Amino acid sequence: MSAELKRRIASALVLAVVVLTATWYGGLTFRIVAAVMAVLIYYEWSTITRAAERDFRANAFGWLSIVLIAIDLVADEGELSVPILGGAMITAILLVLLRKGSWWLPGGIFYAGLSGISLAAIRAEDQAGFVATLFIFAVVWATDILAYFVGRALQGPKLAPRISPGKTWSGAIGGTVSGVIASSALTLGVFSRLSIWTVAIAFLLSVASQIGDLFESFIKRRFGVKDSSHLIPGHGGVMDRVDGLVFACFAAFLLTLVYAATTGHLDISVAGFLFGF
Template sequence: MSNLQLRIISSVVLITAVLAVTYVGGVAFRILAAAIAGAMFYEWCTISGKPGAKRSQAVAGVLLGVVLVAMVLGYAAIGVLGLLVLSVAASLLESRVGGQGGWAPSGLAYAGLAGLSLGWLRGDGHDGLVAILFLFAVVWATDICAYFVGRSLGGPKLAPAISPGKTQSGALGGAVGGVLAGVAVAAASGLGNLPLLALVAFALSVISQGGDLFESWIKRRHGVKDSGNLIPGHGGVFDRVDGLVAAAIALYLVGALMAGADNPAQGLFAS
């Protein structure tokens, strides 16, 4: 079986499972978001390969767990975000005292905000379902179109020092695909602000590609190929959600500014 076939099979299985949990929403989806954040943080720590950082990583992991449990239990977003800030500060202090720098605290901050953003974007209502489906459509279409357009057209590299396989044509094809997919979901959901959502989709597509490059930079910095080996054909969880979580954080922040931290989806996706 080729690597592409393995990637396709894994993707179909994962997408089916994720969409089922997304439809249920509520606590079930918040648990999924917490699991993604936890896996991200674990792989973030293992990428560094620093054997002397076990204590700092353990402290940061426990703090992340407390934050994610608070989110799963449905505590107010402002309170949980405040808890995340305090947790990152405490982790940074412990890490500095132990002479370990800021790697574990940075992972706590990024994974924590990613998990919270996903969980609160979905929420319990129909608006949240549309918001997450819109996010998935943009990011997944960006990833797929960038891969196939880049392989077909080739051309100048996008960021050769970070990710030699990515091309400018692929990035452009991914952005076009992401916008079309996002607008299609919005139209099918009966939303009327399609021009605005097309701009949002474009921004999310660019951000998701930036998140992909960010993870590639981290792996190149530490000399690893994949963040893990949990997903056949894809590597680790972080490899699979690198663009998704970056876009989720951006969409959550915009929604929170428009409609409040607890109901971000109502800002753009209220029908």
């Protein structure tokens, strides 16, 4: 076993222990993880897109926005995080329009800010939130792992050769099937029942996860970088590891908001949306 592989395995085990332990405890512990993830994602985003070189003051505003969101997630359970994100997005868009700035600024604020907000909202403070978080982990991790192995085994047509030449349609389909099966098994094990609704949501989250992977690959290719950073030994950066998880969380959180707005069930949680209760 090479030294590089040993580093990758050790890093993966440490990350898994940290994330799953925080998920188990929930509350402040998990919100801290979500807040730190948002800050690190913005750090990597701003580094990749060379935000400070483009406009130092605009990048400083981006940092201020993400730090305020992170503080609110930790100190106030995210009560003001969505309004802060909304205000920051409006301000960032106005900065771009009035000063002919870069659209990567509002993009980074949205991507990093919503990453922390959506993850914290999914975990929430109850047992249902714990299961919902594990459900999304099951979708994303099974999709990611099996997409790799199925794609290597079956090969076939490329999924998006200009963005990520290694990905194939066979891997994408195999990953989605695996993600649905893994999350369905988790749901059956916890609730002893499984609805078509939950299976359909798992399918959508698996697709979203793979779109997130492609999106991060597009950004790295656009700016000519191999890894989002070198924060994680053997694994690159935080964005490299959570790209699929971020988009799956986006999808779960935003779909819940749309469902709540269209049905009038404004008090529904992400867990209630995922499992139909």
